[in-house]
Amino acid sequence: MEQSKKYLLILLVLVTAFTLYNFNIYTSETNYTTIRLSKKAIEGENIWLQNNCNSCHQIYGLGGYLGPDLTNVYSTKGKGEKLIKTIVNSAIKSMPKFNFNEDEKDLLVQFFKEIDQTGHYPDINATISKDGWVTIKNKTLENEKK
Numbered sequence: 708m709e710q711s712k713k714y715l716l717i718l719l720v721l722v723t724a725f726t727l728y729n730f731n732i733y734t735s736e737t738n739y740t741t742i743r744l745s746k747k748a749i750e751g752e753n754i755w756l757q758n759n760c761n762s763c764h765q766i767y768g769l770g771g772y773l774g775p776d777l778t779n780v781y782s783t784k785g786k787g788e789k790l791i792k793t794i795v796n797s798a799i800k801s802m803p804k805f806n807f808n809e810d811e812k813d814l815l816v817q818f819f820k821e822i823d824q825t826g827h828y829p830d831i832n833a834t835i836s837k838d839g840w841v842t843i844k845n846k847t848l849e850n851e852k853k
């Protein structure tokens with residue numbers, strides 16, 4: 708085969724593969740759309756946004772870095788609802804004191820509760836054994852298996 712024809716054929720194959728690949732990515736369904744926050748949780752999210760909590764805190768790693776990531780604060784042992792409700796009005800370390808009433812605290816808790824159900828952050832749990840072998844476990848997948 709003539710050299711230029713060969714290149715043209717390779718180009719054609721690559722363009723076709725690229726097109727099919729993209730078609731597949733953009734048309735295949737994901738299950739993300741099934742996650743919906745309740746009305747209460749959205750009100751909680753509004754409190755979160757209006758008070759700039761995300762200037763210091765992250766959800767799924769996105770946000771400011773003065774305070775800890777709060778994606779799974781609701782389900783973390785020893786934390787959860789009680790800690791959330793106490794900490795927001797108590798001015799601990801560099802966290803400012805807010806004056807939320809019980810209703811507002813409930814809404815915030817609802818927000819944390821619902822985002823907690825969408826996954827884990829950080830998602831991987833890495834353990835290093837004595838021989839230097841690293842085992843990585845994906846927390847969200849582990850939980851889905853249960």
Ligand code: HEC
Pocket residue numbers: 754755758759760761762763764773774775777780786790791794795799800801802803805815
């Ligand atoms: C100026 C920065 C700042 C802002 C704004 C802020 N926080 Fe914090 N927050 C912190 C810091 C720092 C800590 C860690 C305190 C500690 O370790 O004792 C914290 C801790 C927390 C914790 C406990 C987390 C844990 O894992 O122990 C919660 C829950 C929390 N903040 C919620 C909020 C909410 C809700 C808002 C908004 C209404 C908010 N924070 C706004 C800085 C901030």
